[in-house]
Amino acid sequence: MRKPIIAGNWKMNNTAASGVALIEELKPLVRNVFCDVVVCVPAILIPAISEAVKGSNIKLGAQNMHWAKKGAYTGEISADMLKEYGVEYVIIGHSERRTYFGETDETVNKRTLAVLAEGMTPIVCVGETLEQRINGETEAVLSRQLSLGLAGIDRIKKVIIAYEPAWAIGTGKTATDSQANQAIGFIRKKIAELFSPELAEMVRIQYGGSMNSKNCKGLMAQSQIDGGLIGGASLKAADFAKIVNFDK
Numbered sequence: 001m002r003k004p005i006i007a008g009n010w011k012m013n014n015t016a017a018s019g020v021a022l023i024e025e026l027k028p029l030v031r032n033v034f035c036d037v038v039v040c041v042p043a044i045l046i047p048a049i050s051e052a053v054k055g056s057n058i059k060l061g062a063q064n065m066h067w068a069k070k071g072a073y074t075g076e077i078s079a080d081m082l083k084e085y086g087v088e089y090v091i092i093g094h095s096e097r098r099t100y101f102g103e104t105d106e107t108v109n110k111r112t113l114a115v116l117a118e119g120m121t122p123i124v125c126v127g128e129t130l131e132q133r134i135n136g137e138t139e140a141v142l143s144r145q146l147s148l149g150l151a152g153i154d155r156i157k158k159v160i161i162a163y164e165p166a167w168a169i170g171t172g173k174t175a176t177d178s179q180a181n182q183a184i185g186f187i188r189k190k191i192a193e194l195f196s197p198e199l200a201e202m203v204r205i206q207y208g209g210s211m212n213s214k215n216c217k218g219l220m221a222q223s224q225i226d227g228g229l230i231g232g233a234s235l236k237a238a239d240f241a242k243i244v245n246f247d248k
């Protein structure tokens with residue numbers, strides 16, 4: 001069986017002080033849980049949060065990583081910089097990066113390959129826009145994002161996919177349980193096609209987009225959904241803890 005994984009995506013929120021306070025509040029609330037718990041924090045908060053999560057079951061994640069080892073890439077962050085602080089997960093290709101910062105399927109692929117080569121776990125985000133859904137293009141968009149984004153990967157088992165329909169992110173409009181389950185089922189079918197049916201059964205696929213303490217149970221009860229990537233609701237310890245404890 002696939003172990004559920006609940007990851008918070010703080011986006012551009014919190015400071016070191018408020019982030020550490022959030023982690024301190026969170027730690028006792030998520031201590032005895034069955035799923036993997038991750039917080040993906042802004043790069044500059046990584047040293048502080050790395051200290052704060054020490055000795056707990058909360059794992060540390062970043063929100064982006066460059067594929068080059070080092071060099072003249074102003075504003076980017078390298079694998080060594082992340083690994084020095086114990087970062088284990090990296091979100092790649094979030095729709096906000098695709099929309100506002102020119103991320104493409106090709107750069108998603110380069111970053112994903114680099115994260116794997118450096119021994120960390122990529123959380124690769126895919127998902128359609130509202131317009132694409134209305135036009136019936138959801139499956140075509142997911143197919144393209146997966147075949148280009150995951151090209152050349154030899155450790156697909158280690159990759160986590162996050163299905164995040166852009167129209168559900170930060171809008172309060174969650175995909176229904178069955179919409180999310182259906183899209184994630186399609187993603188698994190596509191992975192089976194690109195890799196193998198056996199491997200596809202092992203890959204963990206999260207849902208993301210206005211997932212919260214109220215709708216998490218229904219989403220997590222779906223057969224294809226193995227976890228959540230949580231934005232807004234990861235910024236309050238009590239809310240995030242409820243999602244992490246979805247099975248209680």
Ligand code: PGA
Nearest residue numbers: 169170209210230231232
């Ligand atoms: P949201 O964000 O939960 O605030 O909709 C999810 C995400 O973008 O990862």
